[in-house]
Amino acid sequence: MSVNLEKIREIFADYSPEKGNFMVLMHEVQKACGNWLPEEALKEVAKLAKMPLNKVYGFVSFYTMFSTTPRGKHIIRFCKDGPCAVKGSLVIAELLMKELDVEIGGTTEDGKFTLEETACIGTCTAAPAIMIDEEIYGNVTPESLITILKKYR
């Protein structure tokens, strides 16, 4: 996938790259690049934000929401933290791996899904929880997981 530098410039025109906006801005850039941040995009960001490239890399490598390797169209994250683990998140993770035929951190062969683990996503009262793109699903069971996945297939 080639990087649409014009789109990145448009994003910078919409969001000023001051500290408070940088997170939102990087999410928009990642979305525009197909769920990951190629080096060419990061170089453009560094140029537009007048930041050293290593600082941009430092920022994106700090947050698990950003990736510098290609990912699928949909990002599925299962919560691995305490309350979710107690309520069966590992069973959900194993089912996800089986259903998608992919390991944690991997992307399906058709490029549709990337499976990742995450720390708490703030839905502990509805553990176990997963997140698909921006959508959070709580009280996930093996049965409901299959129904949820169907929406994205």
Ligand code: FES
């Ligand atoms: S521990 Fe899983 S959502 Fe909080």
